[in-house]
Amino acid sequence: SQQGEEDPQALSIQEGENATMNCSYKTSINNLQWYRQNSGRGLVHLILIRSNEREKHSGRLRVTLDTSKKSSSLLITASRAADTASYFCATVGFSGNTGKLIFGQGTTLQVKP
Amino acid sequence: DVKVTQSSRYLVKRTGEKVFLECVQDMDHENMFWYRQDPGLGLRLIYFSYDVKMKEKGDIPEGYSVSREKKERFSLILESASTNQTSMYLCASSFSWDRRTYEQYFGPGTRLTVT
Incomplete structure (x- = not known):
């Protein structure tokens, strides 16, 4: 079952611009994660934000979480051509004691040089 | 660095x-996962394992089985491949959820084509 929904589905920007991707989810979460996938490859974990956190930074990445709106955003600042990839949000719920991830459909980002 | 490897990048059956x-x-991760990824459907969990010889069904287990005889190895088996199993298959691993770390580490994927 898919919980996260990313918006937009596709984004095209120029190098140096900022890219913002949004994720909405339906049920209460323990944490939310963002992953990147280069074309035809596996996913790479980028950042995790816990339900009691509102903002987190990692290098050029900034993630926000609004649990009242059940949404998160990923901001990539000063984008580079190498940031071209698909980005997925994934949530971990509270049900049981498992940390299974539920992925959204992803946002495809193209950064033009 | 964590390394997750998959036996083939491309497979035609x-x-x-x-x-x-x-x-x-x-x-030395306790948890291992198999997903399939299809355009428009995202990543869907097929099976996961939280310990040697332990397995649990994910969202779409039909037509698949798994085996985990050793901690480091997790196999996905298609008993009788069908064309609707043509997909990208991704393996992932993570530490036990008791550690309260939830990041998963993915392999490069296997693109399977069934003709």
Whole structure:
């Protein structure tokens, strides 16, 4: 079952611009994660934000979480051509004691040089 | 660095064949996962394992089975491959959820085509 929904589905920007991707989810979460996938490859974990956190930074990445709106955003600042990839949000719920991830459909980002 | 490897990057099989996809991780992770990824459907969990010889069904287990005889290795088996199993298959691993770390580490994927 898919919980996260990313918006937009596709984004095209120029190098140096900022890219913002949004994720909405339906049920209460323990944490939310963002992953990147280069074309035809596996996913790479980028950042995790816990339900009691509102903002987190990692290098050029900034993630926000609004649990009242059940949404998160990923901001990539000063984008580079190498940031071209698909980005997925994934949530971990509270049900049981498992940390299974539920992925959204992803946002495809193209950064033009 | 965590390394998750998958036995093949590309695989072409015929309908009805038995297919084995293997995944090995080198980080002593307790949990291992198999997903399939299809355009418009995202990543869907097929099976996961939280310990040797332990397995649990994910969202779409039909037509698949798994085996985990050793901690580092998790195999996905298609008992009788069908064309609707043509997909990208991704293996992942993570530490036990008791550790309260939830990041998953993915292999490069196997693109399986069933003809």
